[in-house]
Amino acid sequence: MRRKWFLFFFRRSVSQRKGRVAIASAAVTLAVAVVTAMIGVTFGIREKLGTELKSYGANIIVSSDKGEGFDPSLTDRIRSIAEVEDVTGQVLGTVIINRQQLEVIGMDRGRAKEMGWRLTGRWPEKENEVIAGISLKAALNLKEGTAVSVSKDDNTREFIVSGFIEKGGTEDMAVIMSLKQAWSMYSGEGRLHTLLVRGRTGMIEQAAAKIRELLPDAEIKTVRQVAMAEEALLGKIQMLMLLVTIVVLTATSISVASTMGANVLERREEIGLMKALGASRSGISIFYLAESVLVGLSGGAAGLLVGAAAAQAVSKGAFNSYIGMPVYLPFISMIMGIAVALVSSWFPVQNAMKYDPAVILRGE
């Protein structure tokens, strides 16, 4: 019986006051949307900035201690570590060109492109084409298309220089070959000397530890320059976002509190009438709080949608790609919506119950 009456009142109360319920839901929607969007962007920014910072290069360098190199299949095993974003292997060695000893870097040259090395000329297309560091251009009097004879011990091969690379590091004085070309120069076929690993930002130490487990004998160094700068930058940006979120949340929660509060305040007469008809305090509280839960649910769901859309719009605008949302985000949004609605109506309801029904019903 009581449940029936409760439902009856509840339906009436909501359906007859659609406008007010809608405004209250809108306020909750706004608060939830702000938090959802901020969580979404904060969560996504690590990954996105990580991609941007990729051109900065490896943050973990693994080199073989005894000089015998690694098997190329190791790269796949390292890539399967959750904390590792990417890994690429290099062959390092020296060759003789024009009776001078020069360094050779054998690498997947597609990576150089990704890493933002600057190229004059063009990327190698044929099997016998190589790129030279920019400093060699003047030193060896090279041009695009010049043929050079490269020798290692008594193994001599002809290569064509297709372009020059400029990085601002030691690579500028080296000859850049593909892995295959480099292996063809050396007898130690099929081995990699250095593995350049990009650990996910914020998890570099963990990634290094996992690699250490895999390769206990290798020398594993985290590049402090890259690691520290990334962490510091991300830390600052996230701190900024957190503070902005807090301020926006203050502004929006005032609006939730005022709309919910106004809703209850308007209905003091109703509360008075209920009391006069013998309703218990807890019965009245439950009635209004149930209404808040409804507002919270609808506001939370709408806020989730609006917030997620806003986060995607921000990400699309800033990083030109969408972000993955954490799976727990819907739960957080819904719980937050309900919590915000409940908290902001609890005090006005308790307050309204203090009044004497007789006074309220008389219209004071």
Added chain:
Amino acid sequence: MLFNIIGRSFLNQKKALALMVISIAVGTALAASLITISFEIDGKVSKELRSFGANIIVEPKIEGLADISGQKRYLRYEDIIKTKTIFWRHNILGIAPFLEKKASIKKGEKGSEVTLAGSWYEKSLPLPGENKTFPSGIRTVSPWWYLDGTWPNTPDSAVVGRSVATRLGLKTGDTVSIDNKELKVTGILETGGPEDGQVFMDLENMQKLYGLDGKVSRVLVSALTTPMDEFAYKDPNTMSKAEYEKWYCTGYVTSIAKQVEEVFSGSRVRPVWQVAETEGKVLGRLRMLIYLLCFAALTASAIGVSTTMIMTLLRRIEEIGLMKALGAHRTKIISIFLSEGMIIGLIGGIFGYLLSLAVSQYIGRAVFDTGLEQRAILLPISIFNALVIAVAGTVLPIRRALRIMPSVVLKGAE
């Protein structure tokens, strides 16, 4: 009459009024703070990005293959400080010179060939023609270097890289022989880069030791730069005079490099592209991110504030009914509510501006460790924002109020 009604209305609903003023103040404070932040985000983030290390490298000009394999050319020591005399001198944040030489290191039985480098960790250089000094050294270009111990200041001390220390079993306080000279190890250096395999000395002491007075082999420069755009990638040699002028006077990494090259005799100055390009990209992304966040935050708070106004005013529907019943004209009602809204907006805007001073300073200090410059122009902007929000929040309730039938409202039903 109008003032009387407004005055009464304010006196009789202090709580609602306070709520509206507070929410407008918070909303405008947010807007003003975000504007303050976005004014300075470029500079601040650029500065943060400098922790990625030097973006300009100065080396002796290479003229033949011999210069690559065995170094014979050097830069001049006295040119170092000239870097602070170029057009973009204020953008030069750090300078670190290095003198490099192959040396043999020995500890007991074990020994090997290493690169011996001379530099400063921290040193104030007097600025030419000015009564000021400029802090230079490794600390200013490579803040991530981790030195366990102290930088060597005497001719008979050195710092060894982590890999060297491990290979030779060295600790701080040990002595080691470098080119047959006994040096005391004052610290172990860890960077994760090639420095881990090198040995470091004080620059001047190393110059004296090897008779290389006044010579350095490499100088790293850290400069605040304007992100490279399409124009910046043009070859300066093919630019027209006006274009060249524009390029030269914009703080691109290439134009700053060019200016540094002009003051260093016999040098070749290159940008460290890896650093320069990453920096430009990250800066562009972050700037966009902050702008979008500011926009989203502003929209959210504007809607929130307007909702508050609407809800507060809706409570006064009965009052409007009474006014109408007593014969008040539409314009009268509109002017009452609009002037109320504008007064609230004005007060809220002023409070909001004051609040933003505190908020933006706090955010500036918390995030970037420095305060943000306060701009007086934000006071009128804040008041304008507050007025717009307040009036927007009043329009809907007024329209609603004008539609109501006095008799219905006064009877108590809606």
